[in-house]
Amino acid sequence: MALTFFPLMRIFRSGRTRKSGAFTRLRCSGCIPAPHSFSPLSLNTLSPFLPSQVTMTEDSKTPSPAPIELKGVSKQYRLGFWLAKKVQALKSLDLKVDSGQIFGLLGPNGAGKSTTIKILMNLVQASEGTVRLFGLPPSDPKARRQVGYLPENPMPYDYLTGREFVTLGAQLAGYDPKKTKARVEEVLDEVGMTRSAGMQIRRYSKGMVQRVAFAQALVGEPRLLILDEPTSGLDPVGRRQIRDIILHERAKGTTILFCTHIIPDIEALCDHVAVLVSGRLRKEGSVRDLLTTKAPAVEIGLEGLNRGQLESLTGGSAPEAIHELEGRLLVRVKGEESNTLITKIIAAGGRITQVQQVRFSLEDLFMDVVKDAGYKASPGGEIIG
Amino acid sequence: MNAFLALALNGFREARRNRITMLIAGFALLALLMSTLLADVSVASIERVLVDMGLAGMSLMLVVLAIFLSATQLGKEIERRTIFMVVSKPVSRATFILGRMAGNMITLGVLLLAMTAIFWIELAVMHCPMRSQYLAAIGTLYVELLVLSSIGFAMSSFAGSIVSAMVTAGIYIAGHLSGDIYRLGERAQNALVTGVAKAAYYFLPQLDRLDYKPHATHLLSVSGSDVALAVAYAFGYSGIMLALAVLFFSRRDFK
Ligand SMILES: Nc1ncnc2c1ncn2[C@@H]1O[C@H](COP(=O)(O)OP(=O)(O)O)[C@@H](O)[C@H]1O
Ligand SMILES: [Mg+2]
Numbered sequence: 272m273a274l275t276f277f278p279l280m281r282i283f284r285s286g287r288t289r290k291s292g293a294f295t296r297l298r299c300s301g302c303i304p305a306p307h308s309f310s311p312l313s314l315n316t317l318s319p320f321l322p323s324q325v326t327m328t329e330d331s332k333t334p335s336p337a338p339i340e341l342k343g344v345s346k347q348y349r350l351g352f353w354l355a356k357k358v359q360a361l362k363s364l365d366l367k368v369d370s371g372q373i374f375g376l377l378g379p380n381g382a383g384k385s386t387t388i389k390i391l392m393n394l395v396q397a398s399e400g401t402v403r404l405f406g407l408p409p410s411d412p413k414a415r416r417q418v419g420y421l422p423e424n425p426m427p428y429d430y431l432t433g434r435e436f437v438t439l440g441a442q443l444a445g446y447d448p449k450k451t452k453a454r455v456e457e458v459l460d461e462v463g464m465t466r467s468a469g470m471q472i473r474r475y476s477k478g479m480v481q482r483v484a485f486a487q488a489l490v491g492e493p494r495l496l497i498l499d500e501p502t503s504g505l506d507p508v509g510r511r512q513i514r515d516i517i518l519h520e521r522a523k524g525t526t527i528l529f530c531t532h533i534i535p536d537i538e539a540l541c542d543h544v545a546v547l548v549s550g551r552l553r554k555e556g557s558v559r560d561l562l563t564t565k566a567p568a569v570e571i572g573l574e575g576l577n578r579g580q581l582e583s584l585t586g587g588s589a590p591e592a593i594h595e596l597e598g599r600l601l602v603r604v605k606g607e608e609s610n611t612l613i614t615k616i617i618a619a620g621g622r623i624t625q626v627q628q629v630r631f632s633l634e635d636l637f638m639d640v641v642k643d644a645g646y647k648a649s650p651g652g653e654i655i656g
Numbered sequence: 657m658n659a660f661l662a663l664a665l666n667g668f669r670e671a672r673r674n675r676i677t678m679l680i681a682g683f684a685l686l687a688l689l690m691s692t693l694l695a696d697v698s699v700a701s702i703e704r705v706l707v708d709m710g711l712a713g714m715s716l717m718l719v720v721l722a723i724f725l726s727a728t729q730l731g732k733e734i735e736r737r738t739i740f741m742v743v744s745k746p747v748s749r750a751t752f753i754l755g756r757m758a759g760n761m762i763t764l765g766v767l768l769l770a771m772t773a774i775f776w777i778e779l780a781v782m783h784c785p786m787r788s789q790y791l792a793a794i795g796t797l798y799v800e801l802l803v804l805s806s807i808g809f810a811m812s813s814f815a816g817s818i819v820s821a822m823v824t825a826g827i828y829i830a831g832h833l834s835g836d837i838y839r840l841g842e843r844a845q846n847a848l849v850t851g852v853a854k855a856a857y858y859f860l861p862q863l864d865r866l867d868y869k870p871h872a873t874h875l876l877s878v879s880g881s882d883v884a885l886a887v888a889y890a891f892g893y894s895g896i897m898l899a900l901a902v903l904f905f906s907r908r909d910f911k
Contacts, residue, residue: 415744426737427741428670
């Protein structure tokens with residue numbers, strides 16, 4: 272890799288400042304998935320992404336390697352008695368999470384979110400592609416030293432008490448033995464489990480298990496947190512607490528990758544989001560950019576027309592939705608079409624009862640992406656072979 | 657505390673809090689005590705009955721426990737998904753396997769010590785001495801447990817719990833017959849039979865070399881160098897098995 276990039280390194284070294292912020296922006300603004308391999312042939316396509324690569328391989332004083340980098344990662348699970356059936360859980364996934372980011376991985380069930388995370392945690396091996404944690408392969412324990420991981424539906428050893436389990440987590444994470452005791456109490460307090468920490472985990476409720484598991488992810492003071500559906504199965508109070516912890520960690524500069532299908536969590540927490548559908552990356556960008564790239568919708572309420580008449584008025588440009596409510600109609604159209612439609616409605620003798628701008632939400636974007644991907648409520652990867 | 661030690665001690669803690677393990681342990685200790693009662697009845701040669709029953713009981717219980725623990729542990733961790741929060745830590749798969757193995761060996765060692773203590777007390781009550789043959793039989797039993805555990809881990813690093821337990825138990829039985837298998841091969845007229853028997857002899861752990869119960873029963877003299885050789889062989893065999901376990905386990909997906 273270093274060899275291949277050598278000539279280009281020179282160019283970048285002489286040219287630009289090598290501050291990570293500039294490069295980050297350069298990469299994010301494109302929102303294009305990065306190319307799949309490091310082969311010399313793909314250098315052209317690679318060029319927009321080169322600076323971060325170069326700093327990674329070249330100079331140890333410049334920004335350290337990205338916490339997470341996936342290139343062209345695919346995964347096929349083998350199924351059946353003879354393992355002849357294959358499920359394509361991930362297909363050439365490119366993903367880069369920069370230092371300090373809160374990166375949301377959003378996708379419907381079976382999108383491949385957990386698979387991605389398990390590949391990062393060395394629980395599952397990618398069928399193709401390169402995976403790096405802080406520049407190291409996940410199979411290297413050194414790479415995982417900086418990482419705290421909360422699995423989906425975590426299952427701690429249930430014969431241990433919460434406190435014992437978190438302590439074991441600290442020991443396995445290689446945490447300083449002298450500070451372990453204090454640190455364990457600190458994280459137990461952070462997740463609100465101090466009171467039940469002396470109880471065996473087999474007597475915990477799901478929410479308590481989730482909190483203790485979160486505590487063991489935090490206990491080693493990781494620079495990167497990888498959370499697989501951290502708020503699923505929690506009551507609103509618990510969900511709020513977990514969100515607060517995530518924000519607290521962000522304030523400390525921890526990089527966080529978390530996956531979920533709960534959109535409000537992404538909106539509330541993430542600065543960057545990637546949408547995964549059926550194992551493919553469909554959309555990626557900063558949450559702000561994504562929310563403003565699309566013109567907001569307008570909802571118009573009217574009386575005096577029936578559904579058929581309204582549909583004929585909207586004509587070729589199909590409205591996004593029409594609802595009927597106690598003799599009134601509610602129609603949702605794209606922002607730029609709202610004026611025309613209002614004029615037409617009045618001309619046709621209808622009465623406007625309300626005009627309201629609908630904030631375009633991540634949920635709308637998500638539904639769009641999912642629809643575009645041809646995902647028809649049939650979760651999971653393709654079954655091939 | 658380093659990860660290996662943490663895993664080993666946690667394994668011991670798991671065993672202490674596990675009902676099945678404790679049940680087997682309790683049953684074993686009870687059976688040992690019962691043997692005293694039986695020994696009381698047959699006055700003829702108290703010591704011999706005590707030794708026969710005691711050593712056979714210890715061996716049976718601990719062998720069953722060793723196979724059970726080693727063959728089911730990995731499968732249970734994967735099935736219950738408890739392994740996710742362990743091998744995702746900066747712990748190599750080798751450390752994980754060796755740590756779990758060490759935990760089992762601590763459990764088995766503590767139980768063996770407890771049983772030995774009871775055995776000793778019984779001997780003392782009957783005014784019989786603790787002989788070097790008995791200690792040899794007990795010591796080599798522990799080494800045998802090491803061999804069985806490593807086979808259990810090697811099997812369960814790629815196969816399910818039930819298959820692993822059955823294969824390990826099969827190897828235990830065949831391993832005790834390895835000398836017979838070798839002799840069978842020598843006597844056979846058929847080249848194929850000879851070949852298979854010899855291959856089996858080299859492939860199987862030669863557990864009969866680790867069995868000093870007959871020496872204890874018949875008070876035969878024990879040669880120190882024989883024991884040392886057998887133990888060295890057992891360590892080598894276990895090392896290979898554990899290396900295989902790590903090799904298979906390192907490639908495994910946990911889903
Ligand atoms: N152990 C497995 N064996 C076979 N297929 C699997 C396995 N785990 C996941 N899959 C498949 O891989 C795809 C992605 O699963 P997953 O990563 O768990 O999705 P998500 O976490 O986004 O809900 C799904 O189609 C799922 O059926
Ligand atoms: Mg999942």
